[in-house]
Amino acid sequence: MKLRISHLTRYDYAEPVSLCHNIVHLKPRQSERQRCLSSSLRIDPGPAVNREHEDFFGNRVNYFSIQQAHDALEVTAVSEVEVGLQDLPEPAATPAWEVARDCLHQHRKPRMNASRIFTLASPLVPLNVAARDYAAGSFTRGRPILEAGIDLMGRIFREFAYDPHFTSIATPVAEVMAHRRGVCQDFAHLAISGLRGLGLAARYVSGYLETLPPPGQAKLQGSDASHAWFAIMIPDLGWVDFDPTNDLIPGEQHITTAVGRDYQDVTPMHGIFYGGGGHELTVAVDVNRVEG
Numbered sequence: 001m002k003l004r005i006s007h008l009t010r011y012d013y014a015e016p017v018s019l020c021h022n023i024v025h026l027k028p029r030q031s032e033r034q035r036c037l038s039s040s041l042r043i044d045p046g047p048a049v050n051r052e053h054e055d056f057f058g059n060r061v062n063y064f065s066i067q068q069a070h071d072a073l074e075v076t077a078v079s080e081v082e083v084g085l086q087d088l089p090e091p092a093a094t095p096a097w098e099v100a101r102d103c104l105h106q107h108r109k110p111r112m113n114a115s116r117i118f119t120l121a122s123p124l125v126p127l128n129v130a131a132r133d134y135a136a137g138s139f140t141r142g143r144p145i146l147e148a149g150i151d152l153m154g155r156i157f158r159e160f161a162y163d164p165h166f167t168s169i170a171t172p173v174a175e176v177m178a179h180r181r182g183v184c185q186d187f188a189h190l191a192i193s194g195l196r197g198l199g200l201a202a203r204y205v206s207g208y209l210e211t212l213p214p215p216g217q218a219k220l221q222g223s224d225a226s227h228a229w230f231a232i233m234i235p236d237l238g239w240v241d242f243d244p245t246n247d248l249i250p251g252e253q254h255i256t257t258a259v260g261r262d263y264q265d266v267t268p269m270h271g272i273f274y275g276g277g278g279h280e281l282t283v284a285v286d287v288n289r290v291e292g
Contacts, residue, residue: 001252002037002290004080005208007226007283009269011073014277020066022271025206025258026077027052027060032238033086034256039079045070057265059258075269080290083252088240091147095235100145101199103235115201115233122261124169125193125204130177132197134190139198149232149242150249152194156187157247169263184228184245185263191230191244192262201233203259205241206266210253210287225285226268231259255287 007026027039039060043050047064055061066073104112104119121127138152139145163181173193176186188204195202209227229243229250239259241250258266 001084002080002082003210003253003255004288004290005078005255006286007077007208007268008285009075010282012280012282013071013073013275014279015275016069016071017066017073017273017276018069019275020073020271020273022064022075022269023267024062024064024075024077024269025059025266026062026075026079026268027257028079028081028207029059029256029258031256033084035082037080037082039077042074042076042078044074057258057260059260059266081255083255085251086240086249088146088237088249091150092144094144094146094237096142097139097145097148097198097200098142100233100235104199104201104233107235111233111238112235118201118203118233118261119196119199120261121196123264124173124262125189125196126173127197128173128177128193129197131173131190131194133194134177135194135198139195139200145200145232145234146237146240149240152191153242153244154247156191156244160187160190160244162245184243187244188228188230189262191242195230195232203231203233203239204262204266205229205231205250205256206258206260206263206268207254207256208285208287209243209246209255210289226283227254228263229254 028036030036041062043064045066048067049065052062104116135152139148161181164183166181167186173189176182176190192202206228229241231239231241234240243250260266
């Protein structure tokens with residue numbers, strides 16, 4: 001399936017900003033199930049410096065600097081991707097999760113070596129005991145890892161309430177665990193904390209999800225949103241994604257922008273600016289299918 005994504009971010013400042021430096025993760029990744037056909041970044045006002053590089057996790061990162069006075073900043077990323085399905089075996093046919101855990105430390109394959117960083121605590125994902133114990137309810141002794149991951153995803157979907165007013169990006173995993181409420185970023189952080197507590201490699205995935213309107217209704221522009229989910233490293237399969245917000249294995253409607261240890265590694269846009277006073281932030285995301 002081919003999809004076109006438009007992501008607009010606009011800051012309107014109360015006072016002029018004299019200088020700003022920004023880093024953005026807005027261009028989709030290349031992977032086995034996703035091919036980025038084109039991607040462009042429009043910045044207004046025009047930056048004095050604009051560079052792109054690949055970070056430690058293989059994400060496409062743009063750095064730009066605006067060195068003139070401005071009272072508004074608008075960044076629009078437009079990308080076209082082709083997304084397919086990951087070929088997965090029957091969940092019960094995958095190795096026991098303990099085998100996958102041990103492979104991370106016993107094998108010297110490059111993929112296993114590179115995955116070990118995702119077994120460690122990170123700034124937004126501490127190794128929370130309550131999260132580990134919650135994950136252990138799915139990862140019982142000898143259970144196939146894909147089956148266990150699907151079960152954990154489903155339990156979070158059923159047992160945690162989606163509440164966009166309860167948390168912020170800074171809300172600790174412990175608080176999400178205690179109140180069993182949050183949004184997609186919280187559910188991903190919670191799952192990752194529990195999985196790492198069990199010794200597994202789990203990473204944070206940031207991207208987009210195509211949302212379809214009810215039958216007979218037109219799609220609202222700007223109604224699609226940035227999304228987040230988690231992935232587990234499974235020997236012989238690689239990274240397998242799980243979307244606990246929707247209780248499904250990500251497929252053709254999920255577009256991956258960046259991966260990292262947690263949200264802090266993949267923030268769509270962050271930076272520093274001088275001046276400005278207060279500001280208003282507007283974000284609009286559209287995901288549309290491309291015919292042909």
